[in-house]
Amino acid sequence: MSSLAPKLCVADVSMTFQTPTGAFHALAPITLSIPQGRFVSLIGPSGCGKTTIFNIIAGLLEPTGGRVLIDGIDATGTIGRVGYMLQKDLLLPWRTVLDNVILGMEIQHVPLRAARERALPLLHRYGLAGFEYLYPNALSGGMRQRAALLRTLLFDTDVILLDEPFGALDAQTKLRMQEWLLQLWSDFNKTVLFVTHDVEEAIYLSDEVHVMGTRPGRIIANIPVPLARPRIRGSVLTGEFLAIKERCLELLHLEGTASEQINEAA
Amino acid sequence: MAVQDTSPSVGPMASLDRGQASVQSARPAAKPVRRLPVQKDWRAWALISAQIGILIGGLSLWEIGARAGWIDAFFWSQPSAIAQTMAIFFGSGDAWTDISFTFRSTIFGFLIGTTAGSLLGLSFWWSRNYAAIVQPYVICLESIPKLALAPLIILVFGIGLLSKVAVATALTLVVSTLTANAGVKALDPDGEKLFYSLGASRLQVFRKLVVPFCLPWIISVLRVNIGLALTGAIVGEFIASQHGLGRAILYAGQTYDIALVWVAVLVLSTLAMVMYATVSWVESMLRKGVRQ
Ligand SMILES: Nc1ncnc2c1ncn2[C@@H]1O[C@H](COP(=O)(O)OP(=O)(O)O)[C@@H](O)[C@H]1O
C-alpha cells in the first residue's frame, strides 16, 4: 500500500439516528485524514458526536453516509481493525488485571500462555507491577485506566481510539497519566485519536486538535500544534501554547453561543 | 466572647450568659440524659446452652402435658412415642428407601430445572426476536401455580420417581429462567461493544462475557431452588406415590399414626437442612470462583 495514503481516513461520514421522535441528525459529513504515527485530538461540547465518530470508526455503528478507510482500504462497518478504549474502562470484574489486559489477544485466538507472556513485561514496565494478579475492584481509578489502555494497546492495531480516558480522574492523577500516555505513544508508534473535554490536555498531547461543533456534529477547525517534542509540563505556560489554547477556547465559546441561539430560536 | 446583643439567641453561649429564664422560654424542658443502649453479647456456649435448655424444656412440658392429660396425645402424640416410632422406622429399613426416594427426586428436579432454566434464560441473549416471542410464555408459566398442575404431571409421568422429578423441575425451571434472563438484561451494552471492537464473534461474547456476567444471578437462586425442588417432590408424593417421606407423612396421617407423622416430618426437615447447607456451601464456593 502507498505510504502516502493516510493511516486513517474518515471520508464524508455522516450519521442520522432514527429515534421515536423522528430522525436525529447527529453528524454532518465529517472528514478526517490522519497520517501514520500522529496524535490527534477531538474536542467539542458534550453531545457533539465524538463517541459516535469513534463507534463508526470501530465498526460498531454503520454510518448513514461516507466511508472509513484504514491504510486506504475501505473498513466501514468492519470490527477488530482499530483499538478502541470506550468511555468506561469496562474491565471484567471476574478476571485478574493480567487476564483483562490480554482479552484482545485471547479473542484473536492467541494461546493464553503466549498472551500472558507478552503482557507481563508490559504490565511491569508501564506501572502495573504488583497488580497483575489482582482483580479490578482492588484498583484505583488511575490504575484501572492504565489497565484498560494496555488492553487496547495489546490488541496490536496501528490505530487506537481513546474516548475521554482521563475524564473521571483527579487533576494530579490526570497529569501523571498524560505523561504515561505520551511515553506509551512514543514507545509503540501508534496512530492515536483522542477525545477529551479538556482543551489543555488536548493541546499538550496532540500534533493537531480538531474542534467540533454541535447540531449537527461537525468539525469547525483543525488547529495544528507545532510545539516541539518531547514536551515538558512547563510548556503549557509558554506564549505559543497559550495562543493555541485561546484560539480553541474562542472557537468553543463561539460555537456554544451559536448553539444557544439556535436553542432559543427553536 | 461577650454577648451584648439584644436579639434573641438560642446559641449555647447565649444561654450561659442570659440565665435560665430566657433559655426556658426559647426551649422546651431540658432533654433527659440518654445513653447509647449497649447489649452485651453472651458467649457461644451460653447461647447454645440456652437453646438446648429451651428444647429440652419444651419436650418435657409436652411429655408431662400428654401424660397428665392436658394435651390430647391422640392428636399431638408425645415425645416418648415419637422416639419409639423413630427407632422402629429406622429399624424396619423403610426409612432409607423413603429418604433416598425423596432425595433423588429433589436432586434430579433441582439439577434439571436449574440447568435447563438457566440455559433458557441465557438463550434470550442470542436473539431479540426470539426473546420477544418466547418471553411472554415464560411469564405466563411463572404466573401459573405449578403445584396445581401436579395431578396432571402425575397422570402423564406415572406414580414413580419420574413424576416427582417432573414436579420438582417444573417448580425450579421458571425461577432459573427468569433470573438468568434478568442477568442478561442487566448486561451493559458497552461491554458487548468492547468485545466486538476487539473483533469478537457472537459465541466469544457469549462465552467470555454473557455467561460469566450472569453466573452470579444463576448462583443466587440455587438455595431458593433446592427448597422449591423439595416442595415439588413432596407434593408429587402426596398425590400418588409408593415411596418417599411425603408419602410416609400422608400414609401416617391417614392411619392416625401421629407419631409417625412427626418422625417423617423430622427426617424431612433434616434432609432439607442438609441439602440447604450443601447448596449454600456450593454457592459460596462458586462465588469465590467467580469473584464478584
Ligand atoms: N443510538 C442512538 N440513538 C439516538 N441518538 C443517539 C444515539 N447515540 C447517540 N445519540 C445522540 O447523538 C448525539 C451525539 O452523541 P455522542 O456521540 O455520544 O456525543 P459525545 O460523545 O460527543 O458527547 C447525542 O445528542 C446523542 O443523544
Ligand SMILES: [Mg+2]
Ligand atoms: Mg462521548
